[in-house]
Amino acid sequence: MSLLDRYIGITLLRQFAYALAALLAVFSVINLTEELRLGDSATYGVAQALNFILRTAPAEACRLLPAAALLGAVMGLGQLQSHNELVAMQAAGVSLWRVLLAVLLPALLIAAGGTGVGELVAGPLSQQAHRQRALALTDYRLVPTLTGLWVRDQDRFVNIGLVHPDGSLVDVYVYDFDGPALRRITFARAATRRADGWVLSDVHESALGEAGVTVRQVAEEPWDLPVDPRRLETTWLRPEDLSMAELHQTIQTLRRQRQNPLSYEVAFWRKVSAPFYAVVMVLLAVPIVVTGQRPLRVGERVVAGALVGLGFQMFQQIFTSLGLVSAFPAAVTALTPVAVALAVMALLLWRHAGR
Numbered sequence: 001m002s003l004l005d006r007y008i009g010i011t012l013l014r015q016f017a018y019a020l021a022a023l024l025a026v027f028s029v030i031n032l033t034e035e036l037r038l039g040d041s042a043t044y045g046v047a048q049a050l051n052f053i054l055r056t057a058p059a060e061a062c063r064l065l066p067a068a069a070l071l072g073a074v075m076g077l078g079q080l081q082s083h084n085e086l087v088a089m090q091a092a093g094v095s096l097w098r099v100l101l102a103v104l105l106p107a108l109l110i111a112a113g114g115t116g117v118g119e120l121v122a123g124p125l126s127q128q129a130h131r132q133r134a135l136a137l138t139d140y141r142l143v144p145t146l147t148g149l150w151v152r153d154q155d156r157f158v159n160i161g162l163v164h165p166d167g168s169l170v171d172v173y174v175y176d177f178d179g180p181a182l183r184r185i186t187f188a189r190a191a192t193r194r195a196d197g198w199v200l201s202d203v204h205e206s207a208l209g210e211a212g213v214t215v216r217q218v219a220e221e222p223w224d225l226p227v228d229p230r231r232l233e234t235t236w237l238r239p240e241d242l243s244m245a246e247l248h249q250t251i252q253t254l255r256r257q258r259q260n261p262l263s264y265e266v267a268f269w270r271k272v273s274a275p276f277y278a279v280v281m282v283l284l285a286v287p288i289v290v291t292g293q294r295p296l297r298v299g300e301r302v303v304a305g306a307l308v309g310l311g312f313q314m315f316q317q318i319f320t321s322l323g324l325v326s327a328f329p330a331a332v333t334a335l336t337p338v339a340v341a342l343a344v345m346a347l348l349l350w351r352h353a354g355r
Contacts, residue, residue: 004094009106011080012282016072016110023064023071028053031060044136055129058122059241065114065274066281066316067309073103073285074308081289096349100286107282111275118271123243134235142227144237146246153226155179160191162259163236168192170259172200183208191223198223239267247271263324269334270320277316280341281309287348312341 035049061068080086089099127144134142134149142151148171151158155178161171169191176184189202200223205216239247247268254261288308316337323333 004089004098005102005105008076008080008099008102009109012073012076012103012106013109015076015079016069016106019072019075020061020064020068023068024057024061027060027064028057031056038137044133048133048136052129052133055125055132058117059126062114062118062122062274063240064313065110066277067306067313069107069110069278070281070285070309070312071306073107073282074289077103077285077289086290096286096290099290100283100349103282103286104279107279110282111278114278115275118274119243123241123246126241127237130235130237130241134231137235138227138231142231142235144235146237146242146250149232149236151225151227158225160232161257162254163232167232169232171257181208188223191225196222198225239264240270242267244268244271262327262330265330266320266323266333269330273334273338277338277341280338280345281312284308284341284345284348287345312337315340 032049032053035052036046038044038049077086086099131143131145134144138151141153142149144150147159148162149158149160151160155176157175157177159173159175160169161173163169170189172186172188172191174184174186174188175182176186184205184207186200186203186205188200188204191198191200200221201219203216203218203221205218207214207216239250242250242264247264251261251264251268254264319337320333322328323330323336
């Protein structure tokens with residue numbers, strides 16, 4: 001590694017740390033405000049909300065990583081430009097492509113670090129935080145796991161395999177106990193919320209008695225779920241909170257159960273593409289700063305980096321929602337924002353080279 005590579009790398013990594021800290025602070029305050037709105041339970045107050053925000057901070061940092069990478073790179077390169085260091089490099093024969101190569105190393109470090117933190121730290125901490133919040137919000141009657149939501153109602157235990165965005169439930173198992181003895185197992189393919197309460201669909205019930213097992217099947221029957229329906233979606237483990245290995249396991253399970261795993265497949269491919277997305281965001285800062293008509297002031301660099309970085313992040317979220325609604329292939333939904341960012345970078349570099 002040359003002195004030039006080391007100097008540019010340290011400058012960019014320092015500014016990236018500042019940018020990530022600033023964005024994380026802003027979004028943590030926003031998330032804390034949202035959490036405090038949930039604090040209508042005697043067991044979930046300010047202390048519990050703060051604990052949740054702290055435990056999910058690494059996961060939030062991973063989500064903000066591309067925007068922070070771009071903002072930090074714009075700030076770092078802008079600092080070199082404002083001190084005329086980039087001009088001195090170009091006067092010494094350093095080409096734009098050489099600067100791009102020097103920027104690539106910190107970009108790879110940011111991508112590798114984000115992947116490592118996301119898989120080894122953010123995922124487990126976020127899952128733990130969601131479990132603790134679920135217990136507190138439901139008076140310790142509900143806990144999310146990789147196998148679904150578990151709900152306890154006295155001697156009854158309920159396992160919910162999947163919660164859809166519309167609030168409907170899939171693969172509901174109800175286990176009824178009489179003391180330590182299991183008396184009844186009920187399986188429903190789906191459960192929907194109606195005006196008069198919950199209704200189970202495609203119900204298969206097995207009652208265990210002294211005479212043996214009695215099987216009963218009905219198309220529909222009413223059901224009393226002892227949890228506020230709004231809490232189900234709130235406490236559900238989102239696909240982005242799982243690691244790549246856990247997402248792969250969940251996808252295989254849903255396929256075996258003949259359920260649609262699209263949201264988990266998109267989350268898997270987003271995690272796979274996240275390092276490439278972070279690298280592209282850092283490299284995108286080079287044409288934004290270096291190919292500009294005039295040097296940008298500090299305030300202009302912050303605004304430009306924040307707008308472009310958060311703009312691409314919003315585009316990624318919007319396109320992901322569109323892909324889920326339109327049932328695009330998971331890889332297309334996850335990789336299209338990366339391809340768009342790469343195309344924008346290539347276009348800016350091509351325009352600069354054509355001058």
